[in-house]
Amino acid sequence: MSLSLKLTRELYNNIIKDLDRPHSFAYERVGFVFGRIGNKGQSDELIILNRYLSVDDNNYEKNKRVGASINSRAIRDVMQKALNDSVCVFHVHLHYGTGRPGLSRTDKEGITPLIPSFQAVCPLQKHGILLFNEDSISAWVLSQNKKSFLKVDKVSIIGYPINILY
């Protein structure tokens, strides 16, 4: 089975613009992107992202050990949206550099434990992690058994122009 993910160029630009804003004390920003599954159960499963939620400045916590730390209120708001609207949830943040980005050790320790909570409130959709950098996107989706993350094979930015990243 292959996994693909799509978002419009407008959404992509909005996410980048938000994540690139400086914060008063956090080294980086994080956000959450929502969407829905398309073609569920088929050999080419698709996740279509359509909304972005910026984490409010007040929901960041001071933590010098990591680039950004957000409080439980921010996470509860996201879980509530997943429950209410039955949507996919992807944690998103930005690395600098070019080429297909990878999760750092801090990312793996800090972000991956979050994702099962979204799966718990909305088991019918898929949830995971998005990582942007200057010219590419990587994405991972939590497997159904919650034991591992599957790398998304193809990410498409739909707009003028279309960018398809493998």
Next chain:
Amino acid sequence: MITDRYSRQSFLGDNSENIFSNCSVGIVGLGGGGMHIAQQLAHIGFKNYVLYDAQTIELSNLNRMVGATLEDVKNKLLKIDIAERVIKNLQDNTSILKFPTRWQENPDALRGCDIIFGCVDGFSERSELESCSRRYLIPYIDIGMDVFPPARVAGQVILSMPGGPCLRCLDFLNEEKMALEAGVYGAAGPNPQVVWSNGALASTAVGVAVNLLTDWSSSLREEVYLSYDGNSNLISVHPKAIYKSYNKCDHYPLDNIGDPIFEKI
């Protein structure tokens, strides 16, 4: 890197060959327009196709179906099989999914396409195809032509980009046209079609798709609504795309994406 075969289209960018060979295109309708598109895409380097057409070739198709032969008519071949042959005569290592049905009967494969070309008859068919494209965030390129009395040949190429104006926003589709559709699409007999008009429209559609995928011109940044005047042989921007500015599409809000979900009330 561009191989020798595609050296004449190197202006499309160093990565263009890679883009085309990995892109998946859906072509709904393999008649005069669709077959032109399939042939051109194969020439350019596209390797992955999802094809839909329920029909078998008839003698009257030979006035416009490029790649089709008299032998095909004698053997009563399916149009999708002819399209597959045309593609495979130009490309190896292809992936071609063929459905001798209406696309609505086998929609799953279409949803995985990167671009869909609609070469169908009728406004309601176009509307349904565009709805599917929008739901799965797939750019949809529509082509069509007709002959109007006394002898006016007209057609269109429209790019329906998710998030941007749709065929309804552009007033190409509206309820009045849909209501009048049955038996009244054009007025010169059963769907008049000629190869040169099909070719002009198909070539334009392919050009739009290539531009969208490679951004070779760095100029395609908004909706495409081109009208074809077959009498003066002009393809020009439709007045509705010149004189009206479009905000977000209200007909296909981006909340309505992905598989439909059912909620208990």
